[in-house]
Each structure stands twice: as C-alpha cells, then as structure tokens.
Amino acid sequence: MSTTSLAALSDDLTLLTGLLYSLGILAYAADFAFGKRRATAAVRPAKEPALVGAGAPVSDGDAVDDTAGETAEAEPAAEPPAEEPGGMGRAVKVALGLTALGLLAHFGTILTRGLAAQRLPWGNMHEFIIMIGFGAVAVFLVVSWRFKAHYAGMFVLIPVTLGIGLAATALYTPVGALMPALKSNSWIGIHVTAAITASGTFIVAGALNVMYLLAARYAKLKETGGEIGFSGIARKLPAAAVLDRLTYRITIFGFPIWTFAIVAGAMWADQAWGRYWGWDPKEVWSFIAWVVYAGYLHARSTAGWRGQKAAWIQLLAFGCLMFNLFGVNLWFSGLHSYAGV
Amino acid sequence: MSTDLTDRDDLDTVPQAPKGPPGLGVLGWLRWFWRQLTSMRTALVLLFLLALASVPGSLLPQRGPEPGKVEQYFTQHPDLAPVLDKFSLFDVFAAPWFAAVYLLLFISLAGCVFPRSWHHLKVMRARPPKAPRNLSRLPESARWTTGLSPDEALEKVRAVLRSKRFRVDVADDSVAAEKGYLRETGNLVFHIALLGLLLAIGLGGSLGYKGNVLVTEGDGFANTVASYDRFEPGRSFSDDRLQPFSFHVNDYKATYITSGEQRGQPATQVADVTYKTAPDAPTEHHRLKVNNPLDVDGAKVYLLGNGYAPTFKVTDGKGNVAMNGPTAFMNADAKTMTSEGVIKVPDAEPDQLAFLGVFLPTTVKTKNGLASAYPGALNPTVTLLSFKGDLGLDNGTPQSVYQLNTNKLQKIKGAARTLRPGDSYKLPGGAGTVQFTGYRHWVSIAVTYDPGRVPALCAAIVAIFGLLGGLLIRRRRVWVRATRGEDGRTVVEAGGLTRTDSGGTFSAEFEELTTELRSTSQGKE
16 A cells, blocks of 8 residues: 555544544433433442342442442453443443444554554654544543443543544644654654553543532532532432542553653653753643642642542643643744644 | 551641641741641642743743743843843743742652651551451451351461461451551652652752854864853853863765655754764764764763855955855754855955855745755855955954944945855955855754763652552551351451542452452361
8 A cells, every 4th residue: 555545544544533433422422311320329339249240130230330340440350340231321332332443443543644654653743632532542441441431431532532623624734754853763652652641541530520520519519409500411420429539540540651751751852952851841831730730649638628629620730731732832832843733 | 646547648647737826936936837838738839839830931932942032032022021031031940939939849848758758667667556346337348257266267367368468467356457558658759759859950950061062064073161152061060070072073964855744854864973082082983863962971962953054265355365164154944944144254355354145055046036945955055245344353342153243344336146156256346256165064062961860860760660659559457357156156357448548449459358368268168
C-alpha cells in the first residue's frame, strides 16, 4: 500500500472511530434513559464475591452491579466477573460493543498513520489528541471491566468524540515528517507516550469526578427537597461515595505517570535544548497541572477539604491539563510549539 | 498512638492542625506560627499559590528563555512594561515573591516531613496492636467454626498471615497482624526527595554556568568567558571552573523538507566538530546534532540554531582589500531563511564603508520583488544598500554588530544592488568595490554546565518510586481470635481495618484472606 493511500485509510478510520463512538454515546444515553436504576445506597462490598463471579442467582442485577466492582478485585485473573444478563442492560452491552469496535478502528487509524508517516504517530497536536482519546477509551474499558464502571461510558466518550472531531477538522494535519528536535524516537516514545497515557487516564478520572459532583448534588437536593433539575441525570448513577473513590483511584494511577512524563520530558529537554527545565509555557502548565493534582491528593486527606471541595480541585487540575494541551499549543509560542497545530 | 485508628495516613496528622493561638509568650506564638506553617491546610494553600504564581510566567515573555521578546514588549507597551518589570513579571521564576512561595512551601514541607519521619521510624519497629474485644464491629469481619483446637487454628492463621508478609503477633486467644508500612515510607521518601530536588536545582544553578556563542563554519571556539556572546554564571561560579576545552566547526549541513505543508522545515542538521578537552589533549571528533550534544567534562555543548554568513571581499577607494570574509546574517524568517545583516568595513579608506544586506538562499521573483522560497541555498543572492562615511566606532560607545549607526554615514547613490555569488559591484564615486564571494553557515551553540543535573535526576527518580509506594500501598490490620464455642467446636472470628481505604479494595482483600484462612484452619477436619 502506498503512503498516500495509507494516510487516506487512516483518515477514513478516524471518521469511522468517531461514528462508532457517537453511536456508543447514543446507546449509553439509551441506558440512562430507559435502563434500570442503579443502587444509590452507600455501597457495602458484597460479602460473597464468589457468588457474583460464578453467576449464582442474583435477584437484583443492578444492585449487585455496583458492589461487584469492588469485589471484582479479588481474583480478576482467575475469575473475571462474569457479565450476567441481570447485571447489564442490553443498551449497555451494545454500547460497550460499539466502544470496543470504536477502539479497534481507533487503533487502526493510529497504526495506518504510523505506517504512512514511517514513525510513531504522535508528533503534532492532531496526532496527540487522537492518541489521548485512544488512551482514555482504553483506560475506560479496563475500568469498566475491572470495576464495572460502564456507567462512565457516556461521560468518557463525549469529550473523546469531540476531541476526535476537532482533530479531524480544525486541527487536521496531513501526514508529514518531524522536525529534527523531535527526531529522537526513544524519547518521543517515552516522554510522549507517558504524557498520553497520563492524559487519557486523567480524562477518565475527570469524567468520574464530574459524575461524582452530579451525584453528590443530586443526593443533597433529594435530601433537602430542592429543585433537582439537571443533576437528575445522577438518578441513574451509583452512590456518590463510590464515584468519589473510583475518581481517586484512577487519579492516583495517572498521577505517577504524569510525574514520570514530566521527568522524562526534562531528561529529553536536557538532551535537546541544553537545560532540563526552562519554564517554557508547556513546562509551566504541566507543572501547574501537576501542582493542582497534588493539591487534590492532599485535599482528599485534609479535614474540611474532603468530598466536593476536593472534587472541584480535581476539576481545576483537569482544566489546567486541558489548557496545557489546547491553550498552550494554540496561544503561546514556545519550544513545544512545533508540536503545534 | 498505635491503637488510634482514626488518624489518616497522609501528611496531615503530625503535627496536628492548630486550634488557635495560645494565650501568652513569644515562644508560644512562635510555636503557634510554626504549627500554622506546617499544617496541611497551609501547605494546600501554598500549593495553590505556587500554581497561581506560575501563570504570569507563561502569559508574559520571560527574560530567561526569550530576552528578545521582552525587549519587544517594552517597545510595544512603554507605559505598562516598566510597571510589570518592577514586580519582576518578566523574571517570574527568579522573582522574590515566587521564591517566597516555594521556600515557604518547602519549609512547611520540611516541618511536616521530618517529625513524621522520626515518628515513622518508631512505628516501623512497633508491634501490631492487640485485637479489640469485639471483632464483629470492625468494618470488615468474618466468622466460622472449625474442629481444630483454638491454638492449632491460630497457629495455622499465623502461618498464612506470615506468608503474606504481615507483621504478626500472637497473644493469648488472638493473632494481631499488620502490613503496608511502606505506604508511609513511600510518602515520606517522596516528600524528602522533593526537598533533595530543590536542593540539587539550587546548587546546580549556583555552581554552574551557561553561555551562548555563534560560530561560523571554519571558525573555532575556546571556552573562556570572553569568547561568549552571552554568558550567565551562577552565583558561586568562578572562572577557574570553566573546562579548558576548545572546538572547531569544520562543516555544517542541513536538509529541509521539500514538499507538503511542512515544506521548509529542517529535516536534519549536523555540524561536524573537532574538539580538544584541553589545549594539550588529543583532537577528537563529534557530530553535533539536535538531541546529540557534545559532553566535555560535564559541560554540554548544544547545537541550537543556524543561519547564513555570506562572504564578501571589499576593496576600498585606495585599492586595498579592506575586508575579506564572512559576516553572520540574522534569520528574519525561519521558514525561508531570509537573512538580514550589516557589513561594516572600518578599515576602508579614505571613507569607512558599510552595507545593509538581505541574503536570500533560494531567490525567486514575486510581485513584490525578490523573495526566498526555500531555506536551502539553491539560488543564493544578496541585495546590498551601501553607505560611506564614519561608522562612529571610535567614540567609545559600544555598538551592536547587527545594527548600523547612520548618524555620520551617507547613503551611496543608486538603488540597492542584487548580487549572485562571484558578482562584484563597483561603488559610484570611486568609493571602492564589493564582491559577493559566497556563503558559509553559522551555528549558534549553547554551552551549559550544571553540576546539579545528575543529583536532580536521582532525586526525581526516587520521588517517583516514593510516590508509587505512597499512593498504591495501603496499611491494613487484621485480627483473628479463636475461642472454644458452646458446642465444643472452635469459633474463629476475624476482623479487618484499613486506615486509608482510598482504593476500596481492602474489602476484597479481606474476603480473599478470610476465605484462605477459613479453608486452612478447617483443613484437617
């Protein structure tokens, strides 16, 4: 296959990915609209994990659903939690299938672009966004498998699909070579891969965090009898405490990777630019995002800051991360600007 | 302390958050202030201040990385810029207020971490606390019966817990076990490594130096302060720290992308360099590239940029060769390498001569005149505007080599002349002749020496490992009690507790553990 036809195939696959994800969003939305209500009681892990895994009779599937996530940890390899019919509505199954197919197409678009460009396809913003979306969906699928968190699908796929749409239109960049500063495949492999993985993870954490805030608001409004309004969407979500914990869990997975990405970036900068840290706008904003995420982790264990206050900090940290990706590339010129649009 | 199960594992427990200032005494106030500073809430506020303080460093041009842009900002905003400068907003990361924030943060951190480390050292040697009376009231609990005697059952339980690397104590009718001490260890290691990182950065910056120099192909460089175009020593730097190396740029080659949207961007750049680590050392060879610096005794030599240095031969009005060699031109446009420069000929007689020149590496005709279409030198031309008179170099005022002081110069009549390599232009009025003899490349080189690099890297790596331990490990306690039941069978009760069940997986772990304990202690029935 020639380079041009590979590049064209890659672009087609990008569209297919976006299409599959969009259909996935519709299916998740259908589950929200028509699916069974999830347990909103504070979650106590199931006492008998083997029951869930072995598919023993379970009367209320949805209730088990949320707790199963906690117990699935027990023996994930030996006994993956079976997806019992009762545990998951048909819409969710369709949605997960579409998501998995989308991820496959997503992988295809990355692979063909890499083959067309004859290099790792994460050298400019278009490719970077595609890669982060891939990371986010992959992390989501792992999370939904291990923690039965498929309810997060819509919240993860919406930003990812928007990102893909943006990458395919306004930020579209045809296949091309890299400038010499980026021609260090081992470093681009290490630093950029880490940044992509961390960003993808933070997208999932950010989606869960937003869901947590909605669920917490819903719970509070329900208690006080206030106007529920938009947060009524949380009616179908698990309890706030579950979401809070899962948000934290995913964040502490992403945070060390982000730290590593920054350190690896400093090592590359030392090789390429003659200093390991020079307060280039990209460096400044990755530092800011790191500091605010650190703030979230600290807030979560500071009396008076736990819960929703910490969640708002997490949201702010995510905002800094996204600003670092979009804002810095589009509005600032710096040493990273070749990664530009 | 060891039985206090409500405190958190993270950095907010020691010292306790202050309740309020004590009534009397300077010492009391100091202690209160210290407690305030080292409390978690203060650390949190300082973290946010640090993030906030960094923002202007990305919004405004900074002197360190972009001195030219700062000057530009001053000309564009003559009123605002001096005010901003007063608040160090063009040197944010070297500003006193920025230093104040991070120093306070690190003092707060040290004040929290060191007492905690001391405390943790003691905890590391502590034994697990004895089993509480009622195990079924713990967040996790389980209960089963076995035909084994209580002692036999406990012995089996002990063996299983030991094999799972719990710290285990047996007392009377119960077993107490605890694991996950590495969480706090990792946590502390991470924070101490951050202090080490700051120290390494500070020391490295203070003892090191950095300098920039522009070297034309065929020229050399010796590492002395005077050889640099710009030299920034650290606070504790002294001249004898300069490594006595020298190098010579033999040749520079660049290739550019020739098609597509990225046309004109450099694809490869290589400077062929020979160097000596000391004047009497043997000559060595290095291919200097982006991402491939030259390392000489800890000093690193980087290739940063490149440009054209057209060469001229200038014959003056008296017929003598007043100049013959390259003049570095500055890139006016990176994509096409349109370069501009000033050629000064102070040795020309009777009048000194000067030229404003534009070098086009690949000259094409456009509607608006000549332009460069490509950064490679496919069709080089230079266009000169000529001056004669007094260059004003003798009055002692330093002059930029890239600017022309036209006070005492007069423009030589005639339009600008465009020359191809080899072309000559005879100036009107017998002022002389200028010949465009060709071009060379120049490379801009940065030399940095930072003895803190390696320590900083080590600190960063230690920090990452500490972070992993501190975030992913949990401290958890398990108790098991075996008593003879009324029916003669042994009743085994187990209870579990974790201090930070942030991940929520302790329930699962406890289930797994008790399942195993149960099957082991029921094994020989």
